[in-house]
Amino acid sequence: MSAPTKEATGSDAMVEIRSVHKSFGPLEVLRGIDLSVRAGEVTVVLGPSGSGKSTLLRTINHLEKVDQGWISVDGTLVGYRRSGNKLYELREREVLRQRTRIGFVFQNFNLFPHLTVLENVIEAPIAALGRPRKDAVAAAEKLLARVGLAEKAGAYPKQLSGGQQQRVAIARALALEPKLLLFDEPTSALDPELVGEVLDVIKDLARGGTTMIVVTHEIGFAREVADTVVFMDEGRIVEQGPPADVLDRPVQERTRAFLSKVL
Amino acid sequence: MSAQTEIHAPSLPFPPGGNAGEETPRIVPVRRTGQWAAAVVVLLLLAGALVSVVRNDAFQWGVVGEYLTTDAVLRGLGLTLWLTALVMVLGFALGTLLAVFRLSGNRVLQAVSWGYIWLFRSTPILVQLLFWFNIGALYPQILGVDTVNLLSPITVAVIGLTLHEAAYAAEVVRGGILSVERGQLEAAQSLGLGPWRRLRRIVLPQAMRSIVPPAGNMLIGTLKGTSIVSIIAVQDLLYSVQLVYHRTYEVIPLLLVATLWYVAVTSLLSIGQYYVERHYARGTAGTR
Ligand SMILES: Nc1ncnc2c1ncn2[C@@H]1O[C@H](COP(=O)(O)OP(=O)(O)OP(=O)(O)O)[C@@H](O)[C@H]1O
Ligand SMILES: [Mg+2]
Numbered sequence: 058m059s060a061p062t063k064e065a066t067g068s069d070a071m072v073e074i075r076s077v078h079k080s081f082g083p084l085e086v087l088r089g090i091d092l093s094v095r096a097g098e099v100t101v102v103l104g105p106s107g108s109g110k111s112t113l114l115r116t117i118n119h120l121e122k123v124d125q126g127w128i129s130v131d132g133t134l135v136g137y138r139r140s141g142n143k144l145y146e147l148r149e150r151e152v153l154r155q156r157t158r159i160g161f162v163f164q165n166f167n168l169f170p171h172l173t174v175l176e177n178v179i180e181a182p183i184a185a186l187g188r189p190r191k192d193a194v195a196a197a198e199k200l201l202a203r204v205g206l207a208e209k210a211g212a213y214p215k216q217l218s219g220g221q222q223q224r225v226a227i228a229r230a231l232a233l234e235p236k237l238l239l240f241d242e243p244t245s246a247l248d249p250e251l252v253g254e255v256l257d258v259i260k261d262l263a264r265g266g267t268t269m270i271v272v273t274h275e276i277g278f279a280r281e282v283a284d285t286v287v288f289m290d291e292g293r294i295v296e297q298g299p300p301a302d303v304l305d306r307p308v309q310e311r312t313r314a315f316l317s318k319v320l
Numbered sequence: 321m322s323a324q325t326e327i328h329a330p331s332l333p334f335p336p337g338g339n340a341g342e343e344t345p346r347i348v349p350v351r352r353t354g355q356w357a358a359a360v361v362v363l364l365l366l367a368g369a370l371v372s373v374v375r376n377d378a379f380q381w382g383v384v385g386e387y388l389t390t391d392a393v394l395r396g397l398g399l400t401l402w403l404t405a406l407v408m409v410l411g412f413a414l415g416t417l418l419a420v421f422r423l424s425g426n427r428v429l430q431a432v433s434w435g436y437i438w439l440f441r442s443t444p445i446l447v448q449l450l451f452w453f454n455i456g457a458l459y460p461q462i463l464g465v466d467t468v469n470l471l472s473p474i475t476v477a478v479i480g481l482t483l484h485e486a487a488y489a490a491e492v493v494r495g496g497i498l499s500v501e502r503g504q505l506e507a508a509q510s511l512g513l514g515p516w517r518r519l520r521r522i523v524l525p526q527a528m529r530s531i532v533p534p535a536g537n538m539l540i541g542t543l544k545g546t547s548i549v550s551i552i553a554v555q556d557l558l559y560s561v562q563l564v565y566h567r568t569y570e571v572i573p574l575l576l577v578a579t580l581w582y583v584a585v586t587s588l589l590s591i592g593q594y595y596v597e598r599h600y601a602r603g604t605a606g607t608r
Contacts, residue, residue, distance in 0.1 A: 169508075180511065
């Protein structure tokens with residue numbers, strides 16, 4: 058296994074994950090993950106609680122460091138620089154620059170409560186990309202209209218419903234024009250009647266050709282939107298393939314057991 | 321209003337203990353007899369105390385009025401005010417730096433911060449002040465200049481009070497930073513915001529909600545605490561009235577002069593704190 062150089066990835070993969078291991082103390086949470094995600098495709102990750110889904114997602118934008126293996130996004134190694142046969146850890150400034158190309162949407166939104174909706178969305182373009190404020194505001198207004206919240210620009214997050222907050226969080230992630238969007242259970246903290254409005258926004262992005270990895274328990278959404286469904290258990294990928302295969306004709310016993318519980 | 325009578329209201333179930341057909345019973349709150357009685361007693365005691373204070377000639381209210389706004393007292397008050405402001409600003413600036421050191425990933429900075437806080441919290445401010453006042457005995461010259469010329473009593477007061485204040489401010493700020501939800505930092509990191517921007521724009525504004533109440537406490541404590549500089553002959557509010565009563569022996573009325581000013585300023589500060597707290601609570605009010 059060798060890590061790629063920027064020129065030599067050679068595939069049309071937007072994300073390459075190779076033999077990634079990660080432990081928290083004695084607990085090995087990721088036990089050798091291999092995964093490729095092609096540009097423009099939607100990958101849905103399923104799996105029981107504690108199987109390492111969030112941890113995997115967090116390693117992709119280096120919120121969590123890997124112990125072994127490597128991850129590349131758009132042909133660039135995440136968190137490391139390769140020289141010869143060594144991977145050198147990048148300085149924080151460089152990691153931050155890489156993160157601006159990867160959007161992350163959290164289960165509990167993590168909007169900045171002291172900033173208005175508009176300020177939440179323009180913060181990163183201005184501070185991390187150095188965009189002029191005027192351009193950032195114009196772009197943010199377009200994004201808010203796209204997620205159906207144009208009239209909420211001046212509101213504070215706590216004045217919005219959970220579904221509206223998550224849509225703002227999606228707009229905030231999109232404001233950096235990322236190459237890749239990561240969603241960690243974007244609808245799990247929502248009341249059932251609000252799940253649909255958030256999934257609709259994500260579906261719309263999928264149709265627009267955004268590359269996405271979505272951790273979710275919404276099987277219906279996976280069936281409708283996913284190009285690839287990945288089933289994880291105990292830190293390994295047990296099974297992956299098109300939704301019609303993994304969801305309807307699972308080969309592995311563990312996948313079948315899981316699906317029979319959530320369906 | 322005929323439209324209203326047409327609406328068929330569901331009949332209200334009657335609470336037990338009455339007859340159907342009666343009007344819906346009115347709600348009568350519990351009578352707080354004890355509270356009223358207590359209020360009357362407290363007011364009587366206060367009035368009694370006030371009368372005795374006003375009537376007792378030993379308080380010499382005339383003398384109090386005479387000195388309350390003299391130049392010397394006002395100059396002392398002015399010094400107390402700006403000394404407090406300067407010590408608060410410098411103390412919190414240094415304290416914030418120490419808090420950030422303490423929470424940084426850098427072991428050396430953590431140790432420096434911990435050591436500083438340990439040292440300056442474990443000795444009385446009086447001792448620290450006297451130490452800085454006599455530092456000339458240890459280092460007669462600093463960078464070729466006589467220490468005595470370099471460090472006037474007022475400079476010693478600013479340095480001594482600030483270094484002490486910073487140790488407490490550091491813990492207040494650290495507590496505030498820790499009160500900010502971890503997800504906020506992760507969101508900021510995943511958006512590519514740098515460490516300085518994260519601190520200033522995301523973490524500190526949210527930390528302010530838990531920093532302001534203890535900081536208000538410290539401000540009021542510092543205002544009164546500056547009176548300790550009277551022992552190194554800095555002419556603050558307390559020292560100014562002391563100078564007068566050493567001359568006139570009107571000890572009580574002059575202490576009352578100082579007291580009235582301290583009370584007036586702390587009252588203003590308490591009101592100010594209310595508005596500052598309201599400012600930093602923005603975005604947290606309102607319902608979903
Ligand atoms: N920072 C951490 N320190 C220690 N253990 C952790 C940490 N983060 C995660 N874990 C542990 O790693 C395991 C996998 O966690 P992870 O959050 O990736 O699971 P998950 O598949 O996302 O589960 P869920 O569906 O409940 O979100 C869990 O046992 C969790 O307790
Ligand atoms: Mg998770």
